[in-house]
Each structure stands twice: as structure tokens, then as C-alpha cells.
Amino acid sequence: MAQNQKSGRVTIKEVAEDAGVSVAAVSKVLREAYGVSEALKTKVRASMKKLNYRPLATARGMRGQTFTIGVTFPDLRNPFFADILAGINSALERTQYQLMLGVSLSTPLIEETLIDSMIDRQMDGLILVGTTVNPAFLEPTASRKPLVTIGHHVEGESSFDTVNNDDRLGAILVVRHLVANGYRKIAMLSLNSTTSTLITEREHGYRQAMGDHGLQEHVQILRVGQTLREVQTATRRLLQSPDKPDALFCWTDFIALEVISIATELGLAIPDDLAVVGYDNTMYCDFAQNNLTSVDQSGEVLGLQSARLLIERIRGRQEAEHFVVTPRVVARGSSLAVGGRGMGQGS
Structure with missing residues (x-):
């Protein structure tokens, strides 16, 4: 009894016979070799589908590719x-x-x-x-x-x-947006990481933009871990401090949504008491209860x-x-100009 009959697996030879081509031709299609015609690909793949052929990953690996x-x-x-x-x-x-x-x-x-x-x-x-x-x-x-x-x-x-x-530009655009809407005490809730170059770039962009707008005295970067407990603790401490910010730029939407939750729990109105901006522009930003301004990075x-x-x-x-x-800020209700803040005031 042939090995394929014992295992129940269709072999490359059977695919070749069904397609009316050589075993070498089937192998080329499987390897996506250069120069294989679309007609040959279509014919071989049709036979593979018809026979329910599945190449063994181990065998592919021995030939140099596992796909x-x-x-x-x-x-x-x-x-x-x-x-x-x-x-x-x-x-x-x-x-x-x-x-x-x-x-x-x-x-x-x-x-x-x-x-x-x-x-x-x-x-x-x-x-x-x-x-x-x-x-x-x-x-x-x-x-x-x-x-x-x-x-x-x-x-x-x-x-x-x-x-x-372009993470540095994304952070610059956030600060620019918030300043245009009248916010000045803009803090950044960042990730506590020593190896993330993404975070480094966003922090550089935030600092640069705050300096460009003459807001160096309000630069505040709070680095926390990714667990919700760490975010909740840090956010409560920040929002209950005597010198709390009027806007908070969060390194990701996932964190920004938790910030909105904590702020609401503390009795703060978004954006009247606190503007919140996230990063990523995920689908949850559009939900009415979130209405989160965010940076779209596609x-x-x-x-x-x-x-x-x-x-x-x-x-x-x-x-x-x-x-x-290239990022862009998608403005929503969480960072609207309130109380006349955005009426042409300088930085």
C-alpha cells in the first residue's frame, strides 16, 4: 500500500497528474517561483483545491520554505x-x-x-x-x-x-491642536519603557511642541505601566493634584479611554474640566460615550x-x-474649545 494511502494525504504527484503538468511545475507554483505563468498557477491551484491538497510544513521546511x-x-x-x-x-x-x-x-x-x-x-x-x-x-x-x-x-x-x-510629528500635532483650542497645561501620559523608540519619539515631539508654544513650564510627562491598575492609580493621583492639567495627551487610545472613565468617576466633565487626546484612532473613538480625539496612524x-x-x-x-x-489628528468632542479658549488667543 502506498504511503499516501496509509496517511490519507494527497501527494504532489497526484496534483500534477490531475492538473496535467509535471511534478516540477507543481513545485514551482508551491514555491511561488519567479516566472510561473498565471495560467499554470490557476490550473495547479484548481487541482489542489479539488483534491484538498495540503503540503506538509515539515517537508516545505526541508526544501527551504514553510510559508x-x-x-x-x-x-x-x-x-x-x-x-x-x-x-x-x-x-x-x-x-x-x-x-x-x-x-x-x-x-x-x-x-x-x-x-x-x-x-x-x-x-x-x-x-x-x-x-x-x-x-x-x-x-x-x-x-x-x-x-x-x-x-x-x-x-x-x-x-x-x-x-x-511619524510619531514625533503626531505628538506635535496633538499639542498644536490643543493649544489652538485654548489649552495650556497640557500633560502627557506615557509608557514606562526604556526600550520603546516609539515612546521616545512621541515624548520628543510633545516636548518640542510645548517649547515651540512657550509652554515649557507646563511640560509634564507621567510614565506608567500598561496594566489598568497602574493607569488608574496614576491618573487619579494626577487629576486630584493641586496643579492638575487642563488637557491630557495619552500615548494610546486604550489608555485614553480609561482616563475618560477615571475623570468621569472623579466628577470631571470632558472637555470642560479636562481635554483628552488619544493615539491610534481606533474604532472605539467614534462611540458616543467616548467621542475621543485621536491621532490616526493608519x-x-x-x-x-x-x-x-x-x-x-x-x-x-x-x-x-x-x-x-504621516499622522493626522481626528478631532472629536473630547478636546473641543470650551469657554472661549480657542478664540484666537496666543500661546
């Missing part, structure tokens, strides 16, 4: 990551690539372990979203597997690709571009590419 991509996220609670994931999926849906997901909990050691495990499992390439690993870890990783990072700013990097929002575009660049790397591109999205 799997490893994607790491620092967290799954942040709704912005769902936007990025949707973009990656959209880019992969017309390819043979499948993604495998890992969550690092914003812990460098966990992320490094995930990356090593993905490489050990012969994944063809990696996309690291909001990486928290030491930058020195990334270059040797890129020498082992094609690599793209999202939300990691690095100048002159040639060993891997990056996909970013999460799906970031995902799409990262997958595009990674596949190009896998197929042999050597030169590094660095894709940057």
Missing part, C-alpha cells in the same frame, strides 16, 4: 493591534503565507524567547510589532531571518525593514506594508526600506 510568518505583539488588549493584524491578513490573503502569532506582554525576555522559537520552527520571516527587545538583539536576528519591525525607529538600519508612523496600512516588505525580503530583496505614515 509561515511569525508576528509578535506586545499585548492583545490594545484594539489598535487588531487594525495592524487586519492589514497583515489582507496582504497575505492572496498568497500562500500563513501567520503565527506570539504575545510578549511587553517583556523583552519573553519576546526574545518567542523570536527564537519562531526561527527554530523555520518560519520564513518575522514581523515585530512594538518591539521591546534590546536594539542590539535585532541585527543578529535579521541575519538569521528576514525581519520587519512596526513602531521601531532606527536611523540608517540596513539589515531589516521598518514601518512607522493601522491597517502599517500592517499591509509590513507584510509586503517582508515577502519582498523573503524573495530576495537586500536593500532596506523604511516606510513612514
